[in-house]
Amino acid sequence: MTANHTTLERCLKEGRTIYEQLQLAASYLQAEGVDEARENAELLLLHVLKLERAQLLLQWRDIFPSEVLPTWGECLQRKGNGEPVQYIIGRAWFYGRSFEVSPAVLIPRPETELLVEAILQQAMPWEKEALNVLDVGTGSGAIAVTLASERPEWNVIASDLSPAALGQAKENARQLGVLERMTWVEGDLLEPFNHGQALTLHTQSIDILVSNPPYIPQRDMEGLQREVKDYEPHLALVGGVDGLDPYRIMLDTLSSLKQKPRLVAFELGIHQPVIVAEMLRELQAWDEVHIIRDYAGIERHVLAIKK
Known part of the structure; x- marks a missing residue:
């Protein structure tokens, strides 16, 4: 038996305080190669004990409840194997809201919040209009x-090729009270909306097109973190040989339209935004095309705006 399995077994013994369990769990996860081991252990602790963090701080010295030890051990082992903590607890936070997540969908990333923020800011002159917005x-x-x-x-x-993903999105919309105000379409990229003259749905033109499609180059998959490579859906990750296939397909559709969306907003991978920005400029359909950097200073998003 390895020392680390011994640590896991110690986590399952009765009589320890909540704080002692956290310390042991963090040591176990760190030894298993988990980044931010203490933060992950705390998230799992909050999940298993069904507590908010403020409550947890007040209960550090309490004895860990023995009835949840089996669940605690299972969660730690799953995280130790590399499973994303969001899949284990079933939720992820995005733009101040809690979203249900499962292996059917990618886990929302903090950098994508910047894309939402950019759309809201660029659309401020139109925000009181009844705009048609498409998320591909x-x-x-x-x-x-x-x-x-x-x-x-x-x-x-909201559209998606995956029925399971679309079902997950609908459930999140229901939980957040916007389900009945949204429209749902199953299909591949822009195919369901291409009607020759413009992107339309029920004869109404699309004003804003936003997409965070698969953009990981096939060759880069093996180098990804195990949390991503082994657990998140590859259908939502891989964008062809160089990761740009979804953008080429969407831009090919846009190039054939007489009426194009007022705003196009894409999220991309490293080194890709400058390429897609140039593709958008070549269409000569927007007054401005610019790139937004993420929290790490990496070029991440491209916006094309018709003033």
């Missing part, structure tokens, strides 16, 4: 549901 590849619905929540007057359409 909605996944958990993080972008679409957030936009519908922030701008109740907008008609937000």
Whole structure:
């Protein structure tokens, strides 16, 4: 038996305080190669004990309840094996809201909040209009549901190729009270909305197109963190040989339209935004095309705006 399995077994013994359990769990996860081991252990602790962090701080010296020890051990082992903590607890936070997540969808990333923020800012001159907004590849619905929540007057359409992902997004919309105000379409990229002259749904043109499609190059998959490579859906990760296939397909559709969306907003991978920005400029359909950096200073998003 390895020393680390001994540590895990110690986590399952009765009579320890909550704080002692946290310390042991952090040591176990760190030895298993988990980044931010203490933070992950605390998230699992909050989940298992069904506590808010403020409550946890008040109960550090309490004895860990023996009835949840089996669940605690299972959660620690799953995290030690590399499973994302969001899948274990079933939730992730995005733009101040809690979203249900499962292995059917990608886990919402903090940098995607910047894309939502950019859309809201660029659309401020139109925010009182009943705009038609399309989120392609909605996944958990993080972008679409957030936009519908922030701008109740907008008609937000969420599409995805995966029926399971679309179901997850609908559930999040229901939990956050915007389900009935949104439109849901199953299909591949822009195919369901391409009607020759413009992107439309029920004869109404799309004003804002946003997409965070698969953009990981196939060759880079093996180098990803195990949490991503082994657990998140590859359908939502891989964007072809160089990761740009979804953008080429969408831009090919846009190039054939006489009427293009007023705002196009894409999230991309490292080194990709400058390439897609140039593709958008070549269409000569928008007054401004610019790139937004994420929290780490990496070029992450491209916006094309018609003033």
